[in-house]
Structures are given as C-alpha cells and as structure tokens.
Amino acid sequence: MRAGILFDVDGTLVDTNYLHTVAWWHAFRALGHTIPMRKLHETIGQGSERLVETILGRSDEDVANAHTDFYGPFLHRLTPFAGATDLLRTTKRAGLAVVLATSASAKEVGHLRAALHADDVIDEVTNKDDVEESKPDPDIVQTALDKAGLDPANALFVGDTVWDVEAARRADLDCVAVLTGGIAEHDLRDAGAVAVYRDVQHLLDDFADSPLGKLAGSIAG
Secondary structure, three states: OOOEEEEOOEOOOEOOHHHHHHHHHHHHHHOOOOOOHHHHHHHEOEOHHHHHHHHHOOOOHHHHHHHHHHHHHHHHHOOEOOOHHHHHHHHHHOOOEEEEEOOOOHHHHHHHHHHHOOHHHOOEEEOHHHOOOOOOOOHHHHHHHHHHOOOHHHEEEEEOOHHHHHHHHHOOOEEEEEHHHOOOHHHHHHHOOOEEEOOHHHHHHOHHHOHHHHHHHHHHO
C-alpha cells in the first residue's frame, strides 16, 4: 500500500511569500491600483488569476502578467527554509512518496526545485499548468494524488496558508501546517489544520511523533 506526503512549496519549503507580496504590490500599482500589502499577503497561496479576482472582484490578465515581471528577478535568489531539503529526504527514507503540489508556474517550479536540491527524492510534481482551478479549489491536490497513485486515506498535505488547508480538506486530505507563510496559527487551525509547526525544521525535529511519522509507521506496521 503506497503512502505519501504532498508538499506545498511557496512559503512552506521556500521563503517566498513576502517576495510574492512585494511583487503583487508593484504589479497592482503599475496598473493603477494601490492595495495595502497586508491585504495582498492574506491572498498569497491562491493562483495568480484567482488572487487578482479576489482583490479586484474581476480578472485582469495585465496585473497577473505584471506580477510575473516583478517577481522574475527573485527567481535567481530563492532560499529554502532551514530543514526543508532534509525534511523531503527524511520523508523519502521513511518509505513515503514525496510529491510537490504547488500553484506556481512550470518556470517557477524549476527555480524552486533548484533551490531545494532534492530532485533525487521527489516522486511527482504538480503545478498550475496541470489544472484548471487553483487553490482553494482541490484540483492541484487531487491531480497530485492521481499522478502519484495515492489514496487520500494514505496521504497528508503540508502547507502554510488557509488556502492549502481548504484545498486539502476538499480533497479529503488532512493538512499539516507551518507558520512560515506568515499566517496565524489560530487561522490555520480554524481552517482545519490537524497540526501546526513553527517551520519545517520544527516538523523535521518532531518527525517521528508528527502526523507524517505516524503515517509512515502505520504503513510499515
């Protein structure tokens, strides 16, 4: 029986949420919209098109394209969180499939994977180009499960935003959350996170007793 872990990447494994916030602030401003960064940060984790609709109440491809332009320079300076690569490797060693499930574009995913230096333990990757709807719709989660051949009963999602938690729950998957995306613990728990850790290093240090370790143990047993 195969079991595995789906990992969000932006804000969970790699320190990008505030970079995205700044890029969106510039993008909206370039198109004549001054949006408080606090409001933008609250929407990070949704796909680009949905984020624009959330902020403006309508789609605007020019804003989404501008975000790509402003975010582009950051792609060559992405930094994984402490413990991120080791967490992926530990997950693999525990007998669990390692799956990246992200709303990032294929181009961005290439840079994110390069920053993580863990391609040898990554089994599958799903990005926004593989699905029709972004988080909080469950498409990315469900597609990742299907590509990896995983049943929700034998999988978990690790993310950092309420959108991650909601998308996982709508795919009948439990979500373990980390605080590195800047979302408050009570918001993540209210959304339905089954456990919350300070960061992936905290999750790695507690791996054996975490939902990830317990899933690995249940399969091994």
